[in-house]
Amino acid sequence: MNGVGAVARYTMLELSRRRILLVFFLLGAVGLLIFGFGFRFLYSFASSGGLGSSSNLDPATFDRLLQLQFLSYLYGALSTFALLIGFGIGMTAIYHDLDSGAAVSLLSKPITRFAFALGKIVAAIGSLVLIVGVLALEARLVMLLFPGGLESSLTGQVIATTANTVVVMLIVLALSTWMNNIVAAIVAFVYYNVITGVITTVHMFFDSGAFHNDLVKTVFDVLYWTVPHALVSSAPGDLVRAQLQIENQSGNTTTFAFVPSASGGGDIAWWAFMVVVFSGLVYLAVRRRQV
Known part of the structure; x- marks a missing residue:
């Protein structure tokens, strides 16, 4: 375990550079600061009547919708940014050691490849969580x-976002050991955001009853359990419920069918x-990489 700690400390130091x-x-x-103050300016402008002529909503309702829209954009x-940071860590944590030859020096010491890999993973996850x-x-x-009243949902959203980013980062880490780090990031993006995204979305449509084909449903049920599942916090559902409440609609099942429920x-x-x-x-x- 001393080797793991040494590699982790070294990696976090290198990542900081x-x-x-x-x-x-x-x-x-x-970006968060610009977004926050920019949206605040829009909020103040709209609340003062700058957009009043184009809206059929009363000022209080309009303000509330803007607040909810702000939270939605903020979470997005x-x-x-978390995903960008995850890609950045995944592209550099191992690849630069291999590219610069530092891995040769590390592995020539009494550090096993298991300790090297585990130390890299620990450092990558620790750095991601910190940032x-x-x-x-x-x-x-x-x-x-x-002050939209949904501030408590931020914690769950951050945890879900970080957890999902960890998976992507690990994929990039593994791929960057064998290929150029930019290519590794592209392959990971296609796998996680395109292929996995399509499988998950189609599976959700079948579960919600939007699609009806037993054979295709069976195929996607199998595929669904071969790919990572993005964790979902309660934030998306909370935002939709708040918007429906403002619009005086009771929980419309059609609307909620396309809103992922919180992960169980x-x-x-x-x-x-x-x-x-x-x-x-x-x-x-x-282990299989020659250095």
């Missing part, structure tokens, strides 16, 4: 500009299993 992570972090930090922005945590604190401060124990267990699988792939890639 990577300009790409600094750029992504600054983009996230500055936080997820995007996203700082951005989440900033997001919470920005939310003070819009089964989804969390599958996420944990996927983390173990992709961590194992990182170790396998490191």
Whole structure:
């Protein structure tokens, strides 16, 4: 375990020197501030009657809808920046050691490849949690500009976002051991955001009753349990319920059918299993890589 700690400390130190992570972090930090104050300006302008002539809603309802829209965009922005940071860590944590030859020096010491891989994974996850945590604190401060009553949903959203990003980051880590880090990021994006996204979406449509074909449903039921499942917090459902309440609609089942419910124990267990699988792939890639 001493080897794991040494590799983790070394990796976190090296990651702190990577300009790409600094750029992504600054983009996230500055982007959240610009977004928050920009939306606040729009909110003030609209509340003062600047958009009153084009809206059929009373001012209080219109203000509430703007607040909910702000939260929706804020959660989306936080997820995007977290994903960028995850890609940045995954592209650099192992690849740069292999590219610079530092891995040869590390592995020539009494450090096993298992300790090397585990140390990299620990450092990558720790760095991701730290950076996203700082951005989440900033997001919470920005939310003070819009007291929408759903502030408590931020914690669950951050946890779900971080957990999903960990999976993507592990995929990039494993791939970057064998190929160029940019190519690895592209392959991981296509796999997780395109292929997995399509399978998950089609599966959701079948579950909601939008599609009806037993054979195709069976195929996608099988495929669904071969790919990672993105964890979902209660935030999306909370936002939809709040919007429906404003519009004086009772829980419309058609509307909620297309809003993912919060992940349950089964989804969390599958996420944990996927983390173990992709961590194992990182170790396998490191073990078989010639340095």
